[in-house]
Amino acid sequence: MKSLFQIYSLITILFTVSIVARPLPIQNFKYKKEISIQTKNSSNQIVKVLLDDEFYKHSYYGDLRVTKNGEIVPYKIQNAEEISKYTEKLKPELLFTKKDDMEVYVLELPKLPEGMSYSKLTVSSDFDYETSITLKLGDNPNSFYETKNVFLYKYGSQTSGEIDLGNTKYRYLRVEVENGSNLKFPSVTRIKGNKNLYFEKIQPIPNPNLEENSVLFTFPNENQSSFQTLKLSFEEKNWERYITVRAKINKKEWDTVFQGTINHKENEGSFAEIPIVSPVNSEFTIEINDGENETLHLKEVITVQPLEEILFFTDSDTESQNYVLYYGNPYQWFANFDPYTYPSSDELREKTPIEAKLDKEIENPDFGYSLIYPPISGYITTILFYLGIFTLLFFIFSILKSKRLVAKEIV
Template sequence: MKLKYLLPILFFISITTQVTSRPLAVQNFKYKKDLKITGNLSPNGIVKLMLDEDIYKHSFYGDLRITHNGEIVPYHIQNAEEISKNTEKVKPELLFSKKDDLEIYVLELPKLPEGMNYTKLSVSSAYDYETSITLKLGDNPDNFLDSKTVFLYKYGSQSSGEIDLGGTKHRFLRLEAEPGSDLKFPTALRAKQNKNLYYEKSHTVVNPILAEDHCQFLFPNESQSAFQILKLQFEEGNWERRVTVRGKIDKKEWDTVFEGTVSHNKSEGVYTEVPLSRTISSEFEIQIYDGENETLHLTNVVTVQPLEELYFFANVDGDKEGYSLYYGNPYQWPASFDSYSYPSGDELKNSEVKLGTLLPESENPDFSFSILYPPISGYLASGFFYLGVAALLFLLFSILRTKRSVLLESESK
């Protein structure tokens, strides 16, 4: 009897295990955008793809998947930057040099204009050489903070005569090289700082709903503009208040995306920035708790969404067709790819990057939730669990009923 009832239970458990261990299926994504890649794409070339507002409206961030002819393409996501192309050459001043067992050079770079960084240091020599150089950076010759080691050489007409300074503001450089290098430092390059890119939208501030200790501002966000940051402007210059920001989810429930104390000083500028815990693209509300203080007068609200880019390697054939971006699956686990499977920072700097453009959004024609993936697989797993529990209870009840019948028969004799 036990075997008779245990077999269905084991069957249910085996099905449940299979349900939750299947690979990704693109038919579980509600939306898709095809990609158009500009220019000639070399085999394993690098492609950059800027996310647009549709993605933030309908994706759940971790559900972004790029495919090429149905095969998943690994990618890396990062904040988009406006890369400055305006560079200036300056001449370093040699403050100190020593050429004994170890060659030591101390350089001073000119003062930086506002908004600029040092990016490169050129190195030359009248002789062929190869050497490891330890570079130290600092704000003054008494305190060098950052340090790294680079390898430079000159073999006839072949040379690597540049040191990457990494966009530093440090003006003093100390270089330690192997003896016999006899190095010169003719120029350094400086450039404007790269800027993170954003899109912003201003929202009309309506009269607040006043309560005993706080006021509430409602914003319908009819355009469903996605944002991760709120910029608030008040008539008052100096203040400190407890603020709560909530966004509408599933058109029914509210989700708290910020709760904490916010302060502002008029010397900091016009706006106060409030970072949110997640991206929202729906109706939202701001609650400002005044306590015993006078009510603040909110005059302007701006929602801010940092632009983001995806980088990935093209296929081995350099084929530009067949790329798509799928999204719109709240049950999808976040993307996780091996670091070598997508372009590294050095590869992005030293390789030609092709631009990918997202075509208009469309609903995935293959969309249909599979029984092997959430949410249906979750419902099935829960159903099988409760069926298993019911089967165990039925088995236990049958055993108890059998024992009770045996006891009653023995008592009647």
């Protein structure tokens, strides 16, 4: 009985070690950056911070954490965009109208230049009204793919006056309203889309290593430029090849970050893009499998890193608050915050975020792995696990041995 109690106690200790290894101390992060907030305003402001190249060089992406006076701040991460303020108003063409049980209007919008979309349709009337509108959007008057219901009104000088088109590229609108509304559509607004931001670097082409059915290029990436996309350009215009991209992990092991067939045609431009499964900032190789085809001639390689930004809420008194970005922990799990604790898409549309900047990277003076956190906790847990197995086997062997002695004495 005593032996069984000891075994149970040992198993309890092993499970307890696993459970307590969950808190996140800042001492586990090797690098940090102070966050400088440019302005201070009323409470519940949104702060936007653009991540820089230094972060990508030393971060493991899932280890990004923001603190305020030492406490964790929930954040949202998204691709950074260049916000376009260009808008223009045009007059839609009324193709058809019908007024019997219901009023029906069919509108054609002007052709869209590349990179633009329609955002709002202006609605007016000579009389006061309130009505529910069914709006349908499509590529032509015979096919409508989207439908939305909108309530509009005009009470004297007060009017809703606009229909949100949701940045659509559809050019044909069908408006169905109650009879007697007598609507007019003086203008439609089109806007230029936001542009994603990137930083790119041209990589010098190294001498190729010719193998039996493939060509291998090794890029030292000496400045540790981070990237999540590769752009390849060949002298040949039309081609299809099986390509493998590998990157060095911890300066020792190679890891495959892309493997698959890429098909490129001349009308697709000069470059073929290869997505990478996770950010790379180390030496990498590109292997092009030619099979029995002629060898392709690699002309240019560009590494592309999409710029990203983090957004979080701040209080009004920023002077007494110290915001810090921590990173540099390969064992840290991805952040999982309650979606109500960081800015939502609706809040970002309603409020203009405060611009903040990351200061120069410094090594965390408090860095040092704790006994109860990875990786040390993993080593300890493994040691205790095997120790527990050996102890359990020892107890089982001792029990079997004692039973044999008892059996011999009885005989």
